[in-house]
Amino acid sequence: MQQQRKKNGWYHVRGFRGKKSRITEGLRSMEKWGFGLTRKEILEILCEYIIANGIKTPFKDNRLEEDWLLNFKNWHHLSIKKPQGIEYTRKKKTDPFVVNEYFYLLHKTLIKNHLTTPEQIWNLDEMSFQHDPSKTRVVEAKGKLSSRTTAGIR
Structure with missing residues (x-):
């Protein structure tokens, strides 16, 4: 595959044509649900995509660069931003659709597995979640x- 070089030195990778908006949507979705990716993680994922699809780039070892x-x-x-603490995120991003779906699946699972008495149900400890992703x-x-x-250590 060929690449085009713009005047400012920026290369277009033709294998990404039509996919950049999907990449952007994916990044935004990941962040929306609390799984924002770092620059390094994004470059690693795109490198894997390039290699898996046989896309040629002008970069060394087909690894996209920071610029x-x-x-x-x-x-x-x-x-690029510092993410906010998880407790604030939970408060701001609670989606009733997700919560309702969770309780629907929980109810369905409890009935399916005959878990109908309180002594059969265990509470989970969330203390191992890291509260400072800053x-x-x-x-x-x-x-x-x-x-x-x-997730982190207590």
């Missing part, structure tokens, strides 16, 4: 709050 991601980020109205930065849509769901 490629910076241009991609600017063109698709993304920004040590990393994630790529996110401009003008939006960012979050990243993490």
Whole structure:
């Protein structure tokens, strides 16, 4: 495959034509649900995609570089931010559709497995969730709050 070079030195990778908006939508969806990706994670995923699909790039070992991601980020109205703590994220991002679906599946599972008495049901401990994901930065849509769901040690 051939690449086009723009005047500012930015390469278009032809294998991504028509897929950039899907990549952007995927990044935004991941962030929306608390799984925002770092720059390194995005570049790694795109490298795997390039290799799996046999796409040729002008980059060494077909690995996209930071400046490629910076241009991609600017063109698709993304920004890099520190994510907010998980407790705030849970409060802001509670979706009634997701909550209702969870309770529907829980009810269905309890009935299916004959778990109808309280002593058969156990509570889960959430203390192992890391509450401070501020040590990393994630790529996110401009003008939006960012979050990243993490797990850590107590």
